[in-house]
Amino acid sequence: MSPTEPDQTRYIFVTGGVVSSLGKGIAAASLGVLLKERGLRVTLQKLDPYINVDPGTLSPLQHGEVFVTEDGAETDLDLGHYERFIDANLSQDNNTTTGRIYRTVIDAERHGDYLGRTVQVIPHITDEIKRSVSVLGTGHDIVISEVGGTVGDIESLPFLEGIRQFRQEVGSRALHVHLTLVPYISAAGELKTKPTQHSVRELMQTGIQPAVLICRTEHPLDEDIKAKIAGFTNVDPAGVIEARDVETIYEVPLEFRRQRLDDFVLSRFGMTAPAPDLTAWKHIVERIKAPSRGAVRIAVVGKYTELVDAYKSVEQALIHGGIEHDVEVAIDWIASEELETGLDPGFLSEYHGLLVPGGFGDRGIEGMVTAIRWARENGLPFLGICLGLQCAVIEFARNVVGLKGAHSFEFDQASPHPVICLMDEQRNVITKGGTMRLGSYVAKLGADSRAAKVYGSSEITERHRHRYEVNNDYRSRLGEKGLAFSATSLDSKLVEMIELPGHPWFVGSQFHPELKSRPTRAHPLFASFIEAGAIRAQVADTPRAAALGA
């Protein structure tokens, strides 16, 4: 561990057992919310056992979306939950992987830092794991570190050993939370605790005694079951928490508070803090569960639609837009390829907005272009994000400017009109990992643009993750026909946003606004897009709707 590890910081380690996908990230983030709302400085971290240095080169269909932080780290999607829940910007330090840990150790070995010694998992890898946790101690009262995967996986063993040692070294300043499943067997009409017992036993074999068990269940855990689980696992009954399925993830902090999870954790740490104020969270949950203004139907036409996790932040940002305007947002995920194999774009008339999200590779591109054309020609509110902006430019170039064969250099290197091209600094880049334009950049907004109105500002910072850009050689031709470049980089060289002035709401962004949206503070672009959808849906009027010019 780092010799500079602050001696007041408390550490919470979250592991999972029985099966994956129990919502460990949401559980960790929800505990984070409660502690933060009690006035503590909280941060969250994800320790991923895979060997990739980061998830940047992983298919979103395998691992869900790649969440990009302000400092340009390509991270696990759980960081998106963390940021949205504790309303804080995280960084590269908040996500590490086996690959990154090993790379650091091997680089040090090559540098000669271990001269004469054999480099081993214990202590060198585990020391680096502990260091990656303790660096977050500075400036925080509570560090919550979630270990990816489930207990029993070979890959997670060094992490489990690392966090075991950590607790050994800092004593009662660290505790372990374990998330398990308590399944309901309908034939027997009973909840079964055996998988939880096995999972905790497996964890204990690594030398870790959990202080808290968070039990995922479809049915309430009565006091008898809680006592039974506590008895088998040496956990205080007050530390056995029921985590029943809820309608919205934003309800989980309220559920944990109802069971006083935060009180239990603080008492274990010997800390006191004022009770949390969860008014904002109650408001979020009420708005999601019972919006008063009706529904706005959004079609998301993209390429990774089989797995909603691939668009986690887009989904959440749309929901946030709904919270802001008190409408339900009903999202349908449509594979763009379907528009290439017979689906008529007229199906979009049933929707109040079209969103084309980011993506890589040429599969489904023509379907996105077809959908965007329909939205442009039929006044359907459209939000294009990154690849979505690029497809909107391709569509406009082909069908409005008349540039036959216009395309992105990414998909057609022989296109006569590469309206989307490679950035200069990307031309000689061969390595794929971590080499895109990543992280936060400043953009300036055109004075009379919708963008400036929506943001209420002339300058913004937004997060990026892309290699290709609008080709400046085509800007004047596109502009003459009515495509407005409503935001650019400060030096005007890179297009950051496009819009169509005559259209009810047609906006594209080269950056990813969804990454900065929060349930308490919908991103302005998403809020405005949903409002435009509400106008199209003619849900009950509001002063804001009138201001936007229905």
Ligand code: GLN
């Ligand atoms: N593939 C495109 C690029 O690299 C778009 C990336 C994205 O949508 N995130 O520029």
